Amino acid sequence: MKKVTTLFLKIAVILMGIPVLALCIFLVPELGELAEQLLPEITYINFLVSIIFYASAIPFYFSLYQAFNLLRFIDKNNAFSVLSVNALKIIKNCAITISILHVFVLPLFYFYAELDDAPGVIFVGLVVPFASMVIAVFAAVLQKLLQEAIDIKSENDLTV
Structure with missing residues (x-):
């Protein structure tokens, strides 16, 4: 049962990595061009927006890799280990990095909302930073709980 669940x-x-790859291929260049149309006075805004979005994809894929490693540790009955705590710490740091990078793009959503007279667009821009911070807090809580469980386990092993 556990192998099926982890599989x-x-x-x-x-599968979570595929839509982000598609967004990086198809949507990021269009967002760069949109930024160039919204802010023509800023010379390299197209490249800046593209770099921020592509840079946020790197920690996303790195955190997916760490989540995959975490599932491998569970398969090997090695879930309560320092390696799992480190994987959760890396996931937390990657989520914080993604959130910070996407906060830098929020002014672009504001300018688009002003241009299109659609204030709801700003909330769309807040989805990724908010979701990333929720993931970071969740990973931090899991990291702390797992570390406490490891500490209790090591105390129990010493009292035998």
Whole structure:
């Protein structure tokens, strides 16, 4: 049962990477061009927006890799280890990095909302930073709980 569950989660982790890859290929260049149209006075805004979005994809894929490693540790009955705590720490740091990078792009959403007279666009721009911070907090809580469980386990091993 546990192998089937972790296999399902591994497949889900792999499938989560496909839409982000498609967004990086198809949507990021269009967002760069849109930024260039919105802010023509800023010379390299197209490249700046593209770099920020592509740079946020790197920690996303790195955190997916760490989540995949975490599932491998569970398969090997090695979930309560320092390696799992480190994987959760890396996932937390990657989520914080993604959130910070996307906060830099929020003014672009503001300018687009002003141009199109659609204030809801700003909330769309807040989705990724907010979701990333929720993931970071969740990973931090799991990291702390796992570290406490490891500490209790090591105390119990010493009292035998």
